[in-house]
Amino acid sequence: MSSWGKNNPDDAPKKYWSSDEAKGKLETYCAYQERCQWEARRKLYEKGIKGDAAEELICDMIGADFLNEERFARSFARGKFRMRHWGRTRITRELKLRQISAACIRLGLSEIDPEEYYDTLLTQAEKKWEQTPEKDPFKKKYKVIGYLMSKGFEQDLVQEAVGTVSGQSQ
Known part of the structure; x- marks a missing residue:
């Protein structure tokens, strides 16, 4: 588990859940959007349910296919x-x-289509290239590459996309 809650263990949540209401509230929480076990554990911890009680609830959620x-x-x-x-x-x-x-x-x-991925990268590169007011082409290229890398695109693809975009604009 990550470090949340370890710094202030005595810090009380705004409202505790009772054991009875926790299952219903957790089902609602998981049904609203896809959640993972880590998020469910964190929610339970915030609401004052820890240890074996939390693990039992999470097992119930997995069994009922609320968590996958x-x-x-x-x-x-x-x-x-x-x-x-x-x-x-x-x-x-x-x-x-x-x-x-x-x-x-x-x-x-595997849900991400490689062609759609590269098209999105090119679109983001073009958009950032147009929005960057830098006059020096090397500085502009550096800023666009930094932006795309911070978005989580791979360096080799970013270099290729920025090369394509900067070649069109100069």
Whole structure:
């Protein structure tokens, strides 16, 4: 588990859940959107349910198919790529942060079509190139590459895309 909650163990949540209401609330939480075990554990911890009680609830959620790591990874990768225009590197990093297994991460990344991925990268590169007011072409290229790398795109693809975009504009 990550470091949340370790710095202030006595810090009380705003409202505790009782054991009776926790299952219903957790089902609602998981039904609203795809969640992973890490997010469910974190929610339970925030609401004052820890240890064996939390693990039992999570097992119930997995058994009832409210929690499914593979489904979460696929949904997360699709959503972050299409809505936020994140690259594979950033998606992988965020999934690892949520303690998703390497196999599920691979399955999640398989949801991203390679052609659509490169088209999105080119679109993001063109957009950033046009928005960057820098006059010096080397500085401009550096800024655009930095931006695309921070979005999680791979360096070799970024270099290729920026080379294509900067070649058109000069």
